[in-house]
Amino acid sequence: xxxxxxxxxxxxxxxxxxxxxxxxxxxxxxxxxxxxxxxxxxxxxxxxxxxxxxxxxxxxxxxxxxxxxxxxxxxxxxxxxxxxxxxxxxxxxxxxxxxxxxxxxxxxxxxxxxxxxxxxxxxxxxxxxxxxxxxxxxxxxxxxxxxxxxxxxxxxxxxxxxxxxxxxxxxxxxxxxxxxxxxxxxxxxxxxxxxxxxxxxxxxxxxxxxxxxxxxxxxxxxxxxxxxxxxxxxxxxxxxxxxxxxxxxxxxxxxxxxxxxxxxxxxxxxxxxxxxxxxxxxxxxxxxxxxxxxxxxxxxxxxxxxxxxxxxxxxxxxxxxxxxxxxxxxxxxxxxxxxxxxxxxxxxxxxxxxxxxxxxxxxxxxxxxxxxxxxxxxxxxxxxxxxxxxxxxxxxxxxxxxxxxxxxxxxxxxxxxxxxxxxxxxxxxxxxxxxxxxxxxxxxxxxxxxxxxxxxxxxxxxxxxxxxxxxxxxxxxxxxxxxxxxxxxxxxxxxxxxxxxxxxxxxxxxxxxxxxxxxxxxxxxxxxxxxxxxxxxxxxxxxxxxxxxxxxxxxxxxxxxxxxxxxxxxxxxxxxxxxxxxxxxxxxxxxxxxxxxxx
DNA sequence: TGCACCAGCGCC
DNA sequence: AAACGGCGCTGATGCA
Numbered sequence: 001x002x003x004x005x006x007x008x009x010x011x012x013x014x015x016x017x018x019x020x021x022x023x024x025x026x027x028x029x030x031x032x033x034x035x036x037x038x039x040x041x042x043x044x045x046x047x048x049x050x051x052x053x054x055x056x057x058x059x060x061x062x063x064x065x066x067x068x069x070x071x072x073x074x075x076x077x078x079x080x081x082x083x084x085x086x087x088x089x090x091x092x093x094x095x096x097x098x099x100x101x102x103x104x105x106x107x108x109x110x111x112x113x114x115x116x117x118x119x120x121x122x123x124x125x126x127x128x129x130x131x132x133x134x135x136x137x138x139x140x141x142x143x144x145x146x147x148x149x150x151x152x153x154x155x156x157x158x159x160x161x162x163x164x165x166x167x168x169x170x171x172x173x174x175x176x177x178x179x180x181x182x183x184x185x186x187x188x189x190x191x192x193x194x195x196x197x198x199x200x201x202x203x204x205x206x207x208x209x210x211x212x213x214x215x216x217x218x219x220x221x222x223x224x225x226x227x228x229x230x231x232x233x234x235x236x237x238x239x240x241x242x243x244x245x246x247x248x249x250x251x252x253x254x255x256x257x258x259x260x261x262x263x264x265x266x267x268x269x270x271x272x273x274x275x276x277x278x279x280x281x282x283x284x285x286x287x288x289x290x291x292x293x294x295x296x297x298x299x300x301x302x303x304x305x306x307x308x309x310x311x312x313x314x315x316x317x318x319x320x321x322x323x324x325x326x327x328x329x330x331x332x333x334x335x336x337x338x339x340x341x342x343x344x345x346x347x348x349x350x351x352x353x354x355x356x357x358x359x360x361x362x363x364x365x366x367x368x369x370x371x372x373x374x375x376x377x378x379x380x381x382x383x384x385x386x387x388x389x390x391x392x393x394x395x396x397x398x399x400x401x402x403x404x405x406x407x408x409x410x411x412x413x414x415x416x417x418x419x420x421x422x423x424x425x426x427x428x429x430x431x432x433x434x435x436x437x438x439x440x441x442x443x444x445x446x447x448x449x450x451x452x453x454x455x456x457x458x459x460x461x462x463x464x465x466x467x468x469x470x471x472x473x474x475x476x477x478x479x480x481x482x483x484x485x486x487x488x489x490x491x492x493x494x495x496x497x498x499x500x501x502x503x504x505x506x507x508x509x510x511x512x513x514x515x516x517x518x519x520x521x522x523x524x525x526x527x528x529x530x531x532x533x534x535x536x537x538x539x540x541x542x543x544x545x546x547x548x549x550x551x552x553x554x555x556x557x558x559x560x561x562x563x564x565x566x567x568x569x570x571x572x573x574x575x576x577x578x579x580x581x582x583x584x585x586x587x588x589x590x591x592x593x594x595x596x597x598x599x
Numbered sequence: 600t601g602c603a604c605c606a607g608c609g610c611c
Numbered sequence: 612a613a614a615c616g617g618c619g620c621t622g623a624t625g626c627a
Contacts, residue, residue: 270623271606289606297607321608324621347617351611358619361610387611443615453615518616525611551611551617 018072039097097209134348150185234337397480535573
């Protein structure tokens with residue numbers, strides 16, 4: 001049966017609740033309506049044939065849904081003059097906030113399609129993640145968030161419908177408008193919950209426009225547009241270096257693999273086969289994993305390095321890892337750059353996650369693949385010993401704070417504390433061990449694990465009794481750490497979880513002791529880095545782009561002739577962020593300039 | 600054939 | 612009682 005809708009030309013349709021805009025002459029009335037408020041609800045639909053392979057540089061926005069508390073406009077970009085849409089968007093977003101769900105997606109397309117930037121946002125997905133306190137079970141899709149915060153179910157069946165066809169269906173247009181309605185309800189319910197316990201903060205543009213006062217939310221919302229630019233900037237790759245490394249390693253792999261297969265009839269990449277071979281053929285005792293299977297990881301195999309097959313095995317794996325990583329990078333190169341993606345809150349602690357390709361786990365040996373083009377240089381900055389500084393601040397441990405304040409080498413100090421030697425007499429071996437201890441013990445590592453950890457990661461062999469002794473000495477000297485651990489332990493004996501908080505106030509729920517002592521430190525680190533990046537972004541000019549972030553490291557690509565200026569802006573930002581997060585401990589960082597991503 | 604899960608390993 | 616945590620990518624494995 002033909003409905004009234006289907007018999008009318010779409011241009012004439014005005015629905016209850018929204019207006020479908022297909023004619024430039026309607027734009028002024030849209031502007032007039034939207035100008036009434038400080039913020040606009042936004043969503044977009046992108047015309048793509050393959051949503052799994054959506055391309056921000058070539059795919060086009062089909063619909064732009066805009067709304068305030070009263071009206072909703074569904075703007076059909078395919079039916080309007082692009083120049084007019086561009087100036088319309090620039091106009092309407094100037095001095096106005098935008099509310100949306102997963103806005104990184106929409107903002108990237110607005111930037112590539114119309115060169116429009118938005119700097120004041122409230123993202124309901126990010127807000128949901130903050131309010132979930134790191135829950136791993138909470139989902140953060142618009143549908144899930146709408147259910148949780150507005151108590152309303154929304155139908156996403158048309159999300160993957162055909163947004164390329166010249167005539168969209170009535171259902172598609174309704175679907176597009178419904179998202180805006182959902183956003184209105186979600187936003188209101190979130191705002192109250194985010195502001196709980198917070199009074200008016202410094203009056204930033206974001207806090208004024210959205211009436212938002214939660215410092216973590218303010219930070220994340222300020223960070224979002226920065227992340228948009230980071231993803232669109234990409235990272236410059238020297239494809240020649242990449243290819244020659246790949247070729248070289250593939251050759252090595254062929255030889256090693258041939259050699260191995262010739263002599264041993266097992267798959268070197270099957271942990272099971274490798275373990276069975278070692279256990280049954282060579283009578284080697286292997287430790288077991290949690291699930292009960294034998295472990296064949298390199299750190300275990302290294303004990304049998306005198307065996308030819310073990311030596312070969314380790315080499316094969318090492319080379320294969322390098323090849324995998326090179327292929328991963330190469331698979332994403334477009335015109336000499338990789339445009340990696342990030343999850344803004346990728347870990348429950350607030351850390352980001354990087355993917356396609358993962359730019360946060362590039363082996364040190366492959367960083368040289370990333371090189372700037374002529375006329376540009378990388379500014380590579382990283383905070384020094386940041387987690388230890390954050391831990392000192394967090395626990396308020398006087399000995400550790402004093403050490404940092406006096407500019408002592410903390411690893412050396414710990415070495416002297418645990419071995420009983422004088423600070424001046426600490427050997428480099430002692431210091432290496434102390435490094436393992438500092439990183440392990442503050443996060444609740446047991447003496448038993450410390451033995452293994454020191455061996456695997458720092459190449460230091462200690463006995464279990466020594467580990468126990470060091471453990472004892474450590475917690476006797478850094479008293480607050482012991483107290484902190486004990487408090488958390490006894491709390492968790494009475495309750496099934498504990499709410500912990502980062503130095504900026506990011507709330508996280510921990511169910512295990514080790515999580516409870518890890519999360520606030522790791523989370524504070526992510527607060528700090530994001531804050532430094534936001535401050536840099538605020539003061540930088542067009543001559544530099546932030547191109548990568550790796551938890552405590554910032555990589556910037558700068559025009560050569562403004563390097564010095566940008567280094568200064570960056571240093572100020574890192575210092576300022578450091579002072580905001582760390583009140584009792586000084587912050588320290590290194591800054592290097594290079595045409596290669598190396599330290 | 601595809602999916603879920605795990606082990607292993609790179610980075611912080 | 613004992614416990615360091617976080618991530619993504621690859622390939623083997625087992626099951627449908």
